[in-house]
Amino acid sequence: xxxxxxxxxxxxxxxxxxxxxxxxxxxxxxxxxxxxxxxxxxxxxxxxxxxxxxxxxxxxxxxxxxxxxxxxxxxxxxxxxxxxxxxxxxxxxxxxxxxxxxxxxxxxxxxxxxxxxxxxxxxxxxxxxxxxxxxxxxxxxxxxxxxxxxxxxxxxxxxxxxxxxxxxxx
Numbered sequence: 001x002x003x004x005x006x007x008x009x010x011x012x013x014x015x016x017x018x019x020x021x022x023x024x025x026x027x028x029x030x031x032x033x034x035x036x037x038x039x040x041x042x043x044x045x046x047x048x049x050x051x052x053x054x055x056x057x058x059x060x061x062x063x064x065x066x067x068x069x070x071x072x073x074x075x076x077x078x079x080x081x082x083x084x085x086x087x088x089x090x091x092x093x094x095x096x097x098x099x100x101x102x103x104x105x106x107x108x109x110x111x112x113x114x115x116x117x118x119x120x121x122x123x124x125x126x127x128x129x130x131x132x133x134x135x136x137x138x139x140x141x142x143x144x145x146x147x148x149x150x151x152x153x154x155x156x157x158x159x160x161x162x163x164x165x166x167x168x169x170x
Contacts, residue, residue: 012060012091012170014080015063017066017087019067030081038056047105050105061076061079062074062075074104090169091170095167124150126150
């Protein structure tokens, strides 16, 4: 939240995993609300599909909707979509259109997704190992400090991701 206020992103990205829902019903409902929806197909090059989507739509809220079995849709609107029956989305921020493009392309590639989710895992893994080692040395103050330090490192990793690749998790 602190990072979000400091960065003031141009785009807010939500990743929804709606594997239990029927794609045709969801897409029909979104289009009924005036939201532009685009299906990502494996036939097209991912970068060309994303550029086409960005050129033909507008709005600061972008949704990547995954229905499983390789069916993914992109939706873009000027206002956030609130649907109570949907699961809570993963939230991301993008600095500019290039960051938005990099994010969407990375979500279609498993290798790129692992690279973006690796820094928080490394940070919290190190914090966890530090807490375990401090617990055995009877130093609870050190353990508390490591947890606090982990939150700071996590926010710094987000700032670095935002500066280097143009997007990060909120």
